[in-house]
Amino acid sequence: MPLVKATAIILRSRKWGEADRIVTCYAKNLGKIRGIARGARRQKSRFGAALEPFTVCRLDLFEKTGDTLFRISHVDVISSFHSLREDLDLMAAAARMVNVVSAVTPDGDPDPVLFETLQQGLASLCQSEDPACTALLVQIKLLGLTGFRPQTDHCAACGKTRMAGALQFSPLAGGLVCMPCASRQRTCCVSLSQGSLAFLQQAARLAPQLLMRLRAVGRVRDEVEEAIERYVTVVAGRRLPPTDFLSHAPQSVYQADSSVGVRT
Numbered sequence: 014m015p016l017v018k019a020t021a022i023i024l025r026s027r028k029w030g031e032a033d034r035i036v037t038c039y040a041k042n043l044g045k046i047r048g049i050a051r052g053a054r055r056q057k058s059r060f061g062a063a064l065e066p067f068t069v070c071r072l073d074l075f076e077k078t079g080d081t082l083f084r085i086s087h088v089d090v091i092s093s094f095h096s097l098r099e100d101l102d103l104m105a106a107a108a109r110m111v112n113v114v115s116a117v118t119p120d121g122d123p124d125p126v127l128f129e130t131l132q133q134g135l136a137s138l139c140q141s142e143d144p145a146c147t148a149l150l151v152q153i154k155l156l157g158l159t160g161f162r163p164q165t166d167h168c169a170a171c172g173k174t175r176m177a178g179a180l181q182f183s184p185l186a187g188g189l190v191c192m193p194c195a196s197r198q199r200t201c202c203v204s205l206s207q208g209s210l211a212f213l214q215q216a217a218r219l220a221p222q223l224l225m226r227l228r229a230v231g232r233v234r235d236e237v238e239e240a241i242e243r244y245v246t247v248v249a250g251r252r253l254p255p256t257d258f259l260s261h262a263p264q265s266v267y268q269a270d271s272s273v274g275v276r277t
């Protein structure tokens with residue numbers, strides 16, 4: 014069993030058996046992997062709280078031939094981002110970031126830029142005065158890095174570059190669609206203003222360190238949030254827990270689900 018060292022961000026952690034824990038993490042050099050920490054839930058476990066979601070850590074892993082589950086033998090915490098667990102809005106926004114990475118990345122396909130974008134996103138969230146906006150920006154960036162960049166240059170359905178009339182975003186097609194294609198979509202599109210289009214394009218283009226300077230309010234915020242929320246649901250194949258679950262009425266959750274035709 015060869016030893017592998019990895020720097021990773023914990024995406025999910027769940028109880029396993031009597032005293033173990035299975036974690037899903039995104040490792041800079043390995044991509045998305047799962048590992049088991051034996052005895053992690055015992056009172057005097059050597060792992061302590063190091064395997065909580067959002068933690069950035071250095072892992073010692075043992076790989077068993079023919080098994081996709083690594084055995085975690087040692088963890089050093091690099092950054093625990095503990096403030097993200099002390100506020101419900103911050104926790105929901107951070108959970109959305111790791112859930113998107115968990116849902117849209119394949120196993121064992123490392124992308125150091127994606128790792129850094131998530132790490133930077135979690136760090137920015139600790140300073141953020143608008144966690145939902147920070148999560149929105151990071152999601153747009155993560156979608157772009159995983160091959161799901163919202164298409165804004167031409168019709169995402171037929172490829173036509175000149176699109177007349179109001180801007181329509183199709184969550185199913187993954188971007189703007191021309192009017193004839195919009196009328197053929199199985200679910201209704203999200204109308205976008207020019208401001209929302211500019212915001213989407215800027216968010217996709219800006220480097221992560223400049224990304225957080227972008228702000229969206231009013232109509233632009235509403236439109237982009239709806240477009241990305243519905244698009245992420247399509248890409249992930251299920252509705253992820255809302256970023257702002259405290260202000261999320263059950264009625265609106267139901268409407269969002271039914272409008273994209275995805276069962277939760």
Ligand SMILES: [Zn+2]
Pocket residue numbers: 168169170171172173190191192193194195
């Ligand atoms: Zn079209």
